[in-house]
Amino acid sequence: MLFWIQAFVKIALIVGVLVNMAAILLWVERKQSAMMQDRVGPNRAAIAVFGKRFRLAGLVHSIADGIKMVWKEDWEPKTGDKLLYRLAPIVALVPPLCLFAVIPFGPTLYIDHAREMFSPAWATEATARTVPLQITNLDVGVLFIFAVAGAGIIGSALAGWASDNKFSLMGGLRAASQMVSYEVAMGLSLVGAFMIYQTVRLDEMVAWQQEHTWGIFVQPLGFVLFAVSAIAETKRVPFDVPEGESELVAGYFTEYAGLKFGMFASGELVEVCTSSAILVTIFLGGWHMPFFTDRGLEFIFRGASAVSPEVAAQFVASHTMTPGFDASQGVTTASLLQHCANAFASVNGSFVWHWPHWAVVVVGLGNFVLKAAFLIFMQLQIRWTLPRFRYDQIMKLGWQMLLPAALVNVLVTGTAILFFNGPSGG
Amino acid sequence: MTATTKIIRKPARTLADQSYLLEVVKGLGVTLKHFFKGTAQLVSGNRPDPVKEPYAEGVATIEYPDEKRPYARRWRGVHRLTHREDGSPRCVACLCCSTACPAQCIYIKPAEYPLDDARRGYERYPEEFVIDELRCIFCGFCVEACPCDAIRMDTGLHMTALDNRASFIFDKAMLMSFPSQDNTFLSENPRHEPGDESHPGIDRVRGGH
Ligand code: SF4
Ligand code: SF4
Numbered sequence: 353m354l355f356w357i358q359a360f361v362k363i364a365l366i367v368g369v370l371v372n373m374a375a376i377l378l379w380v381e382r383k384q385s386a387m388m389q390d391r392v393g394p395n396r397a398a399i400a401v402f403g404k405r406f407r408l409a410g411l412v413h414s415i416a417d418g419i420k421m422v423w424k425e426d427w428e429p430k431t432g433d434k435l436l437y438r439l440a441p442i443v444a445l446v447p448p449l450c451l452f453a454v455i456p457f458g459p460t461l462y463i464d465h466a467r468e469m470f471s472p473a474w475a476t477e478a479t480a481r482t483v484p485l486q487i488t489n490l491d492v493g494v495l496f497i498f499a500v501a502g503a504g505i506i507g508s509a510l511a512g513w514a515s516d517n518k519f520s521l522m523g524g525l526r527a528a529s530q531m532v533s534y535e536v537a538m539g540l541s542l543v544g545a546f547m548i549y550q551t552v553r554l555d556e557m558v559a560w561q562q563e564h565t566w567g568i569f570v571q572p573l574g575f576v577l578f579a580v581s582a583i584a585e586t587k588r589v590p591f592d593v594p595e596g597e598s599e600l601v602a603g604y605f606t607e608y609a610g611l612k613f614g615m616f617a618s619g620e621l622v623e624v625c626t627s628s629a630i631l632v633t634i635f636l637g638g639w640h641m642p643f644f645t646d647r648g649l650e651f652i653f654r655g656a657s658a659v660s661p662e663v664a665a666q667f668v669a670s671h672t673m674t675p676g677f678d679a680s681q682g683v684t685t686a687s688l689l690q691h692c693a694n695a696f697a698s699v700n701g702s703f704v705w706h707w708p709h710w711a712v713v714v715v716g717l718g719n720f721v722l723k724a725a726f727l728i729f730m731q732l733q734i735r736w737t738l739p740r741f742r743y744d745q746i747m748k749l750g751w752q753m754l755l756p757a758a759l760v761n762v763l764v765t766g767t768a769i770l771f772f773n774g775p776s777g778g
Numbered sequence: 779m780t781a782t783t784k785i786i787r788k789p790a791r792t793l794a795d796q797s798y799l800l801e802v803v804k805g806l807g808v809t810l811k812h813f814f815k816g817t818a819q820l821v822s823g824n825r826p827d828p829v830k831e832p833y834a835e836g837v838a839t840i841e842y843p844d845e846k847r848p849y850a851r852r853w854r855g856v857h858r859l860t861h862r863e864d865g866s867p868r869c870v871a872c873l874c875c876s877t878a879c880p881a882q883c884i885y886i887k888p889a890e891y892p893l894d895d896a897r898r899g900y901e902r903y904p905e906e907f908v909i910d911e912l913r914c915i916f917c918g919f920c921v922e923a924c925p926c927d928a929i930r931m932d933t934g935l936h937m938t939a940l941d942n943r944a945s946f947i948f949d950k951a952m953l954m955s956f957p958s959q960d961n962t963f964l965s966e967n968p969r970h971e972p973g974d975e976s977h978p979g980i981d982r983v984r985g986g987h
Contacts, residue, residue: 384813387837388813390812392837392841737802
């Protein structure tokens with residue numbers, strides 16, 4: 353029972369957050385581009401409450417846009433294929449939403465032990481009630497992501513075909529060829545990461561990164577390649593030739609109006625979110641951050657004062673904060689500060705601050721959200737910085753630069769693994 | 779005299795340019811700089827004045843209906859009909875403006891003053907004076923043509939966006955209701971009424987009629 357409730361709540365939460373993120377990103381995008389271009393950006397729309405007008409720095413424009421899309425005339429081309437025409441926006445929006453199903457966005461929550469400090473023994477308890485912060489933990493992990501992301505092509509290709517408009521058709525063709533090309537580079541750019549992590553399961557990748565180091569440090573080239581192909585997959589500037597309004601009016605969604613157009617637009621923004629989340633999970637340590645363990649923050653500077661690992665372990669054992677940090681007893685800031693001060697003063701070169709399990713989970717979740725938000729910000733920044741590539745440049749970049757670079761990455765990674773670990777591999 | 783030539787070569791594309799990645803990072807640097815500058819200015823509400831500091835860095839737009847730039851004094855806005863001291867229009871219905879108007883958007887219906895009026899026989903007055911502001915191209919020829927400084931475009935008003943054509947047709951009362959940018963209905967040029975000593979034309983007394 354708990355399983356189903358959990359699954360339902362998590363799905364509702366993720367879909368709700370993602371769809372609303374599309375509206376928020378619309379605002380972020382407008383405001384951010386305005387700031388970059390020395391403009392003020394949207395700020396006129398307002399909500400009047402008891403005669404007071406709230407402008408919310410332009411956020412209201414997104415709401416106004418939503419209302420506009422719902423009430424716009426739902427015009428359809430007369431000669432197109434009606435069924436496919438109506439199917440296309442759904443097929444375009446659903447895959448990016450589905451992608452989130454396998455992304456772990458926080459550590460596993462052990463409900464029964466929420467107030468205690470983490471112990472690895474919980475994982476082996478037969479009766480433990482757990483809430484993994486991940487909708488489903490598929491063994492195929494990343495392969496699922498490739499498969500579903502690949503399905504996104506169908507939406508734009510269908511839209512281009514079913515609109516019965518030459519501009520749409522060309523846009524659909526361009527979208528399909530671009531996405532197929534970059535899918536290849538995208539898949540190969542992750543092979544190096546698979547070789548190092550020895551898994552395609554995303555939760556295990558995060559665990560590896562928590563244990564060793566972030567993926568971006570062992571796979572810098574892989575990170576860049578994957579980021580570039582992920583941006584290309586979203587079909588946004590600089591890779592937006594499928595839309596190419598200077599040549600193709602609006603590309604494959606030329607003939608779409610109202611909410612159907614809105615689905616394409618929000619699908620694009622949801623894709624920005626998901627690709628950021630995937631990048632965070634595979635290359636930026638997921639919900640992990642430096643010095644952050646299952647129990648809280650642990651800085652141990654061993655070299656500096658020659659503290660042996662045993663001493664450090666002892667220190668960790670003696671400075672846990674469980675007695676003072678019980679949420680039911682109430683924690684004052686003063687007591688927290690006192691603890692910190694003690695922790696700093698008593699030992700040279702180490703600082704340990706342990707939290708109860710629930711706090712660790714919340715901080716982990718926050719880590720993930722912050723990192724994803726940063727990547728989304730960077731993606732928008734790139735989108736408003738670079739000019740659009742020409743179509744042949746896109747193809748050249750995909751097939752002649754990214755693909756060979758990804759292959760070289762695989763080669764170098766393999767050689768390095770052989771060199772460090774011997775012929776037995778991992 | 780020997781001519782000195784300086785050959786400026788097209789800068790060669792370096793490997794860094796060619797790889798593009800470095801250039802992307804540089805571009806991001808530029809846009810991020812603008813982003814943070816603009817955000818800081820908007821949050822602190824401390825923006826450079828786009829009129830007084832046109833070259834200052836940062837947000838360069840003004841929020842128009844709330845903030846307005848001062849217009850140049852010669853800027854041509856919506857027309858107004860200037861008043862005489864007694865509040866009647868200065869216009870003498872000579873039709874110079876409607877003749878000069880390239881858009882043919884001025885309609886004037888002239889009328890004679892009553893018999894006992896000192897102005898009768900010297901000038902007429904406009905019974906109707908209508909400008910179709912939608913057809914007007916704001917060329918200012920009417921202002922140039924007017925011998926009496928009766929029509930001016932110094933109101934500093936934009937033509938507002940109205941929602942039907944009829945409301946763009948401004949009649950005499952409407953045109954006389956706009957003050958100038960200096961908030962006066964008069965004009966700067968003195969007016970000499972017929973019969974006054976200062977009247978430059980031939981009048982009945984001096985003309986010996
Ligand atoms: S500004 Fe030009 S177009 Fe407009 S009324 Fe005067 S003469 Fe005509
Ligand atoms: S506005 Fe001036 S030019 Fe036009 S009719 Fe009147 S006096 Fe003549």
